Amino acid sequence: MPEAASAQATRAVIGDSEFDRDTALTARAPGVYDIDLSAGWTIINAVNGGYLLAVLGRALADALPHPDPFTVSAHYLTASQPGPAVVRTETVRTGRTLSTGQASLFQRDEQGNEVERIRVLASYGDLDALPDDVRTTAVPPALPPMDQCFGPEDGPAPVDGSSEIAGRLMLKLDPSTLGWALGQPSGKGEMRAWFGLADGRDPDPLALLLAVDALPPTAFEMGLTGWVPTVELTVHVRCRPAPGPLRVSITTRNLAGGFLEEDAEVWDSADRLVAQSRQLARVRLG
Amino acid sequence: MPEAASAQATRAVIGDSEFDRDTALTARAPGVYDIDLSAGWTIINAVNGGYLLAVLGRALADALPHPDPFTVSAHYLTASQPGPAVVRTETVRTGRTLSTGQASLFQRDEQGNEVERIRVLASYGDLDALPDDVRTTAVPPALPPMDQCFGPEDGPAPVDGSSEIAGRLMLKLDPSTLGWALGQPSGKGEMRAWFGLADGRDPDPLALLLAVDALPPTAFEMGLTGWVPTVELTVHVRCRPAPGPLRVSITTRNLAGGFLEEDAEVWDSADRLVAQSRQLARVRLG
Numbered sequence: 001m002p003e004a005a006s007a008q009a010t011r012a013v014i015g016d017s018e019f020d021r022d023t024a025l026t027a028r029a030p031g032v033y034d035i036d037l038s039a040g041w042t043i044i045n046a047v048n049g050g051y052l053l054a055v056l057g058r059a060l061a062d063a064l065p066h067p068d069p070f071t072v073s074a075h076y077l078t079a080s081q082p083g084p085a086v087v088r089t090e091t092v093r094t095g096r097t098l099s100t101g102q103a104s105l106f107q108r109d110e111q112g113n114e115v116e117r118i119r120v121l122a123s124y125g126d127l128d129a130l131p132d133d134v135r136t137t138a139v140p141p142a143l144p145p146m147d148q149c150f151g152p153e154d155g156p157a158p159v160d161g162s163s164e165i166a167g168r169l170m171l172k173l174d175p176s177t178l179g180w181a182l183g184q185p186s187g188k189g190e191m192r193a194w195f196g197l198a199d200g201r202d203p204d205p206l207a208l209l210l211a212v213d214a215l216p217p218t219a220f221e222m223g224l225t226g227w228v229p230t231v232e233l234t235v236h237v238r239c240r241p242a243p244g245p246l247r248v249s250i251t252t253r254n255l256a257g258g259f260l261e262e263d264a265e266v267w268d269s270a271d272r273l274v275a276q277s278r279q280l281a282r283v284r285l286g
Numbered sequence: 287m288p289e290a291a292s293a294q295a296t297r298a299v300i301g302d303s304e305f306d307r308d309t310a311l312t313a314r315a316p317g318v319y320d321i322d323l324s325a326g327w328t329i330i331n332a333v334n335g336g337y338l339l340a341v342l343g344r345a346l347a348d349a350l351p352h353p354d355p356f357t358v359s360a361h362y363l364t365a366s367q368p369g370p371a372v373v374r375t376e377t378v379r380t381g382r383t384l385s386t387g388q389a390s391l392f393q394r395d396e397q398g399n400e401v402e403r404i405r406v407l408a409s410y411g412d413l414d415a416l417p418d419d420v421r422t423t424a425v426p427p428a429l430p431p432m433d434q435c436f437g438p439e440d441g442p443a444p445v446d447g448s449s450e451i452a453g454r455l456m457l458k459l460d461p462s463t464l465g466w467a468l469g470q471p472s473g474k475g476e477m478r479a480w481f482g483l484a485d486g487r488d489p490d491p492l493a494l495l496l497a498v499d500a501l502p503p504t505a506f507e508m509g510l511t512g513w514v515p516t517v518e519l520t521v522h523v524r525c526r527p528a529p530g531p532l533r534v535s536i537t538t539r540n541l542a543g544g545f546l547e548e549d550a551e552v553w554d555s556a557d558r559l560v561a562q563s564r565q566l567a568r569v570r571l572g
Contacts, residue, residue, distance in 0.1 A: 070545070071518040071566045073359030075386050075407045077379045092405060093363045097568075098517065100361050102405070119378060119388070121361045121407050123517050123566075130543030135508065137475065138539040189423065222421065231384065231409055232357040234520045236566050238542055253424040254559050256524055257416030259356070261562060273540050276547055278564050280357045280409075280522050282383075 011200035018168055018199050019207060022051070023058045031063045031089040037107075039082035043163045047080040049118075049230050050213030051165070054206045056087060056103045056120050061206070063089040064099045066124035068205045073234040074120040081107060085117070098125045127205065127240045140267045141249035146172050146194045169214060170196035170245070180220035189218040189252030189260070194245050202243040203268070209235055211248055212264040212277035218252040219260065219283050226284045231259070233279035244269030258283055297486035304454055304485050305493060308337070309344050317349045317375040323393075325368035329449045333366040335404075335516050336499030337451070340492045342373060342389045342406050347492070349375040350385045352410035354491045359520040360406040367393060371403070384411045413491065413526045426553045427535035432458050432480045455500060456482035456531070466506035475504040475538030475546070480531050488529040489554065495521055497534055498550040498563035504538040505546065505569050512570045517545070519565035530555030544569055 012018065022040060025033035041051035057069045085107045092100040104119045143149065149172035174192040179185045195211050196203070203211070212235050217228040247267045252260050259282055266275040298304065308326060311319035327337035343355045371393045378386040390405045429435065435458035460478040465471045481497050482489070489497070498521050503514040533553040538546050545568055552561040 071361075073361070073407060073518060073520055075357075075359070075378070075409055077386060092361070093402065100363060100405075116379065119386075119407060121359060121405060121518075123361055127543070130545075132543070134540075134542040136540045136542060232359060232407075232520070232522075234359055234518070234564065236518075236545075236547060236564075238540060238545065254420075254422040254524060254562070256420040256422060256559070257413070257418070259416075259522075259524065261522060273542070276540070276564075278520065278522075278562075 012197070014202055014204050017197060017201035019197050019201055019210070023055050023206065025055070025059055025062065025087060027062070028086070031091070033059050033087040035085050035087060037080060037082050037085050039164060040168055041165050042082060043165055047082060048165050048213065049076060049233065050210040052080055052105060052118055053120070053209040053213065053233065053235070056105060056118065057122070057206050057209045059087040059089050060101045060103050060122050060124060064091060064101045064124045065094055066099045066126055068125055068127045069209065069237050070098065070123050070125045071234065071236050072120055072122040072209065073232070074118055075232050076118050076230045077116050080105065080117040083107065098123050127237070136273060138265070138273050140271055141192050141247055141265070143174050143192055143194065143247050146245065148175070149173055149194055150175060150178060168198050170194070170198050171214065177221055180216070185221045185223045187221070187223060189222050189255070191215045191218045191221060191250040193248050195248045196245045203241040203246055205237045205240060208237055208241060208266055208275040211246055211266050212275060213279070215248055215250055217281070218250055218262055222252065222255060224283055228281045228283055231280045231282060233277060235275055235277035237275050239272050239274045241268040241274045242270040242272070246274070255283065298483070300488055300490050303483060303487035305483050305487055305496070309341050309492065311341070311345055311348070311373060313348070314372070317377070319345050319373040321371050321373060323366060323368050323371050325450060326454055327451050328368060329451055333368060334451050334499065335362060335519065336496040338366055338391060338404050339406070339495040339499065339519065339521070342391060342404065343408070343492050343495045345373040345375050346387045346389050346408050346410060350377060350387045350410045351380055352385045352412055354411055354413045355495065355523050356384065356409050356411045357520065357522050358406055358408040358495065359518070360404055361518050362404050362516045363402050366391065366403040369393065384409050413523070422559060424551070424559050426557050427478050427533055427551065429460050429478055429480065429533050432531065434461070435459055435480055436461060436464060454484050456480070456484050457500065463507055466502070471507045471509045473507070473509060475508050475541070477501045477504045477507060477536040479534050481534045482531045489527040489532055491523045491526065494523055494527060494552055494561040497532055497552050498561060499565070501534055501536055503567070504536055504548055508538065508541060510569055514567045514569055517566045517568060519563060521561055521563035523561050525558050525560045527554040527560040528556040528558070532560070541569065
């Protein structure tokens with residue numbers, strides 16, 4: 001079999017991929033779901049916030065009458081661990097075009113008490129029902145071609161801060177935002193990368209929830225090190241993404257009082273702005 | 287008495303002003319509050335979304351152990367009307383630096399059933415406890431001096447879309463974003479204004495929740511008319527504002543599928559970025 005055809009044959013598809021299996025929920029009761037949080041999506045020891053957002057987003061897609069997340073606001077409460085978790089959803093309002101829901105993810109502590117990890121409020125709709133008008137002044141980020149960008153596998157040693165999740169993602173960072181990995185941060189609050197799933201699964205709205213929180217923190221390029229925990233993250237899904245790799249651009253303009261914002265834009269292979277997000281995160285100032 | 291001294295003497299102060307009286311809540315039970323939504327903050331017949339955010343923000347400031355809203359995410363469910371309302375809060379998590387709460391505002395419909403108007407998730411902290419480090423690349427908006435900007439009272443007739451709220455606000459719009467009022471929208475998704483409270487009360491974090499949703503919609507400058515209802519709005523309060531007028535700059539980059547985002551920045555008289563917000567809103571395309 002020619003090599004191209006062979007690669008094609010082994011590519012994962014939406015509905016049958018690592019990401020789909022690791023976000024799969026089991027309904028325990030109406031609106032209540034069990035899941036085993038996979039250790040495959042951890043950074044150091046913590047479960048990635050975008051993966052958690054996708055888990056909650058999938059629960060709400062099941063619980064609400066509309067299929068697609070339009071806007072999801074998440075407040076991160078305590079750090080999640082790999083292992084069993086329960087997601088409880090509530091339908092807040094059902095409308096013709098939009099429905100709104102709430103979801104929380106809980107895990108048990110060592111004493112067996114339920115601890116809430118993350119709570120989201122979200123409004124869902126049907127992306128395929130939207131008119132296709134676009135008036136935009138936004139332009140895709142200037143990223144070098146993918147073969148001139150670098151991922152964790154390109155370094156002599158694993159990139160600091162990378163972890164299990166690195167094996168699940170296709171992440172190729174723009175060299176101009178990679179100075180931090182060489183000990184020469186640019187000082188600019190910018191991070192840009194090509195993004196996809198390592199098994200070749202194409203993006204869908206749930207994968208966009210993962211994409212907005214998958215890059216190294218902009219704080220690294222601002223010369224800061226250490227953990228940058230998310231306090232709150234809101235994502236707007238603006239369009240169903242076309243097949244193929246995504247481009248993600250993250251910008252921080254204001255670091256003050258030990259907090260910073262990260263604004264992410266996600267662009268698809270058809271040059272459409274498919275998601276916007278903003279998060280408020282804490283930084284530890286040396 | 288000299289004129290300046292007289293004006294000084296009649297200026298409202300934080301804690302004793304129209305805004306403070308109209309956001310005052312009466313505790314009915316722990317975490318449950320009654321309020322009479324004032325007709326003074328309506329646009330056409332709807333209660334302004336920023337005023338509602340301030341009401342919910344004040345309820346959470348009372349219910350949570352921390353005083354200041356750091357990040358508030360609101361999902362707007364149904365249009366609020368002037369009159370009685372009840373706010374129910376829930377303390378989600380209490381931490382040392384941050385606490386997280388949820389609040390909903392309800393009103394009764396004609397049949398006497400409670401209808402939820404707006405739900406928020408919010409994380410609170412203490413702005414005065416933050417270190418005063420600032421590393422920012424954000425710059426204040428270029429606004430002409432206030433006496434070269436225009437408010438509803440400067441037109442020959444009330445500006446279209448203005449309403450009762452116009453009498454409570456000091457709003458002076460940048461003429462370069464006022465083309466829509468003269469039938470000549472610029473086509474750019476921009477709106478800029480000087481902002482304050484009409485009675486001279488200085489800004490505080492709750493007033494910032496009002497400021498981010500007080501300008502005419504950017505859609506007007508994009509040549510669209512009609513209502514632009516907010517689906518979701520998240521605001522980050524980054525710093526306690528200094529006394530004096532605020533500058534508010536709102537930008538829309540992407541109108542697509544009948545939805546647009548509005549990004550707001552609020553700057554204080556000391557040239558500090560005191561709040562950032564983003565909302566997702568619906569537009570009616572002619």
